[in-house]
Amino acid sequence: MSRVTVAALQASFTDHLADDVARVVTLVEEAAAQGAQVVLPPELFQGHYFCRTEDESHFERAFPTAEHPAVQAMQEVAERLGVVVPTSYFERDGQHFYNSLAMVDADGSVLGTYRKSHIPDGPGYEEKFYFRPGNTGFRVWDTSLGRLGVGICWDQWFPEAARAMVLMGAEVLFYPTAIGSEPEDPGLDTRRLWQRAMLGHAISNLVPIVAANRVGTEGGQTFYGHSFVCDHFGDIRAELPATEEGVAAYQLDLAEAGKRRAAFGFFRDRRPDLYGRLVVDQ
Amino acid sequence: MSRVTVAALQASFTDHLADDVARVVTLVEEAAAQGAQVVLPPELFQGHYFCRTEDESHFERAFPTAEHPAVQAMQEVAERLGVVVPTSYFERDGQHFYNSLAMVDADGSVLGTYRKSHIPDGPGYEEKFYFRPGNTGFRVWDTSLGRLGVGICWDQWFPEAARAMVLMGAEVLFYPTAIGSEPEDPGLDTRRLWQRAMLGHAISNLVPIVAANRVGTEGGQTFYGHSFVCDHFGDIRAELPATEEGVAAYQLDLAEAGKRRAAFGFFRDRRPDLYGRLVVDQ
Numbered sequence: 001m002s003r004v005t006v007a008a009l010q011a012s013f014t015d016h017l018a019d020d021v022a023r024v025v026t027l028v029e030e031a032a033a034q035g036a037q038v039v040l041p042p043e044l045f046q047g048h049y050f051c052r053t054e055d056e057s058h059f060e061r062a063f064p065t066a067e068h069p070a071v072q073a074m075q076e077v078a079e080r081l082g083v084v085v086p087t088s089y090f091e092r093d094g095q096h097f098y099n100s101l102a103m104v105d106a107d108g109s110v111l112g113t114y115r116k117s118h119i120p121d122g123p124g125y126e127e128k129f130y131f132r133p134g135n136t137g138f139r140v141w142d143t144s145l146g147r148l149g150v151g152i153c154w155d156q157w158f159p160e161a162a163r164a165m166v167l168m169g170a171e172v173l174f175y176p177t178a179i180g181s182e183p184e185d186p187g188l189d190t191r192r193l194w195q196r197a198m199l200g201h202a203i204s205n206l207v208p209i210v211a212a213n214r215v216g217t218e219g220g221q222t223f224y225g226h227s228f229v230c231d232h233f234g235d236i237r238a239e240l241p242a243t244e245e246g247v248a249a250y251q252l253d254l255a256e257a258g259k260r261r262a263a264f265g266f267f268r269d270r271r272p273d274l275y276g277r278l279v280v281d282q
Numbered sequence: 283m284s285r286v287t288v289a290a291l292q293a294s295f296t297d298h299l300a301d302d303v304a305r306v307v308t309l310v311e312e313a314a315a316q317g318a319q320v321v322l323p324p325e326l327f328q329g330h331y332f333c334r335t336e337d338e339s340h341f342e343r344a345f346p347t348a349e350h351p352a353v354q355a356m357q358e359v360a361e362r363l364g365v366v367v368p369t370s371y372f373e374r375d376g377q378h379f380y381n382s383l384a385m386v387d388a389d390g391s392v393l394g395t396y397r398k399s400h401i402p403d404g405p406g407y408e409e410k411f412y413f414r415p416g417n418t419g420f421r422v423w424d425t426s427l428g429r430l431g432v433g434i435c436w437d438q439w440f441p442e443a444a445r446a447m448v449l450m451g452a453e454v455l456f457y458p459t460a461i462g463s464e465p466e467d468p469g470l471d472t473r474r475l476w477q478r479a480m481l482g483h484a485i486s487n488l489v490p491i492v493a494a495n496r497v498g499t500e501g502g503q504t505f506y507g508h509s510f511v512c513d514h515f516g517d518i519r520a521e522l523p524a525t526e527e528g529v530a531a532y533q534l535d536l537a538e539a540g541k542r543r544a545a546f547g548f549f550r551d552r553r554p555d556l557y558g559r560l561v562v563d564q
Contacts, residue, residue: 117553117556118551118552118553119551120547120551121547121551122545122547133553137556138556138559154551157485157486157548158486158548158551158552159441159442159444159445159482159483159486160441160445160552160553160556160557160560162441163441163442163559163560164556164557164559164560167559167560168559192515192517193485193515193516196478196481196482196485196516197482197485197486199478199482200441200478200479200481200482200483200485200486201441201482203439203475203478203479203482204439204440204441204479204482233474233475234475234478235474263404265402265403265404266439266440269400269401269402269403269436269440270400270440270442271399271400271415271442272560272561272562272563273563274399274419274420274442274446275442275446275560275561276561277420277445277446277449277450278442278445278446278449278554278557278560278561279554279557279558279560279561280554281554281555
């Protein structure tokens with residue numbers, strides 16, 4: 001399929017699971033009404049971003065994939081509207097807890113899961129307390145709307161993740177996100193840096209990118225929105241502001257992106273024989 | 283050394299080797315007068331960008347490193363002014379021809395050479411006709427002003443090159459460049475893409491970047507300048523326009539960059555165990 005309309009959703013959350021999931025269902029419906037075929041909700045949209053602090057009670061938020069109310073709700077809305085919904089959620093697998101994503105296809109089926117590979121840790125983003133580093137490796141899926149790749153939040157800063165997914169054939173990259181102010185470094189505004197890193201991945205791989213972030217203030221931490229869709233050159237084509245909820249939708253031309261990707265020659269000219277430093281643990 | 287002033291030079295060239303080298307010597311002097319300690323001339327500044335066409339006569343432009351008039355001239359000016367000059371030149375090594383760089387330290391010595399790893403090829407940029415792909419791998423050098431890494435033009439689009447050099451300890455990345463219009467695709471303006479890719483490398487690695495490009499029109503091909511220095515966040519701190527010659531200089535704070543690089547945690551959180559796809563030849 002050459003043209004695919006993608007959308008990033010942006011919302012604030014109440015920390016009541018049922019209400020937050022219902023809010024996202026409404027936004028998926030809005031996006032679909034605008035023609036969106038792949039709709040990306042933000043990271044961990046089932047409540048507040050609980051990783052702001054380290055609190056053992058939050059492990060109760062995790063469910064096995066098939067039992068997660070948010071995954072089930074996204075399967076229902078995906079099938080009903082015929083849209084693909086990459087769904088971020090807190091996964092429990094026995095004694096292991098992951099920051100995961102279920103790729104929900106347009107028929108409501110779960111094509112598979114990805115577990116966040118890069119886990120951040122710092123004031124306000126205490127993810128290493130909650131999440132085991134992902135063991136799935138990077139994944140792409142042949143959905144009914146093309147081969148799609150997904151990274152989760154912190155993954156979006158790593159050129160290796162984007163490159164790996166495009167090498168695996170991803171035609172669009174999706175990044176559900178929860179990012180905002182730095183509680184202990186209020187002078188540091190990472191918004192332009194956050195976008196800049198992903199726009200760099202876009203042009204370096206000639207691949208469109210969709211990023212969905214939350215808005216609102218939770219316990220003194222303000223999430224800065226600016227969810228966006230950029231094309232294969234990294235030009236932003238749809239973007240939401242810092243505080244409003246809504247949908248950022250754009251129709252991508254995947255054939256044009258593929259033509260440019262071939263003609264620029266980045267993948268022709270890569271030198272994997274020289275990249276050994278990237279894969280040694282030192 | 284915590285603070286280092288770096289500069290990108292920007293010039294047009296006459297295609298007379300001695301005149302072009304003399305022009306760069308003058309610009310190095312101007313940069314040094316502004317306090318620059320590391321001064322980067324553009325790629326292959328010894329004449330026109332001859333790779334615009336495939337012409338066997340241009341192989342006469344290559345010299346062994348120690349015999350190259352431009353390398354010798356940069357050694358002289360580097361020693362005289364006490365500045366580091368990463369020097370791009372067309373290298374002949376027996377039957378092999380490379381797009382190379384000599385790292386000229388502030389005492390005029392050549393610390394070593396790097397041979398361009400990624401070789402472009404397309405209308406107006408027929409480099410695969412002239413240059414054997416580099417066999418040195420990525421390199422960094424402990425100059426008298428810090429550990430510096432250098433890529434050459436097309437290398438600047440590859441996240442792998444930037445990452446490898448920073449993993450090897452580079453505190454600043456330098457990219458001599460010759461890039462401009464696309465003779466057979468006049469609607470494609472790559473300037474913003476060219477900057478975007480490097481600003482992405484800067485934030486993804488928390489490393490400052492210096493890029494030097496030429497200006498002027500050579501046989502219908504117009505080079506777009508916009509040489510720049512950006513800091514470790516990818517914020518442009520000095521930049522030249524599209525047509526003027528000159529010096530873009532900025533004092534970097536390498537200690538601040540290093541502190542941010544540690545605290546962001548990108549290098550802490552990398553997953554080399556998951557990056558195998560980047561180094562397979564398929």
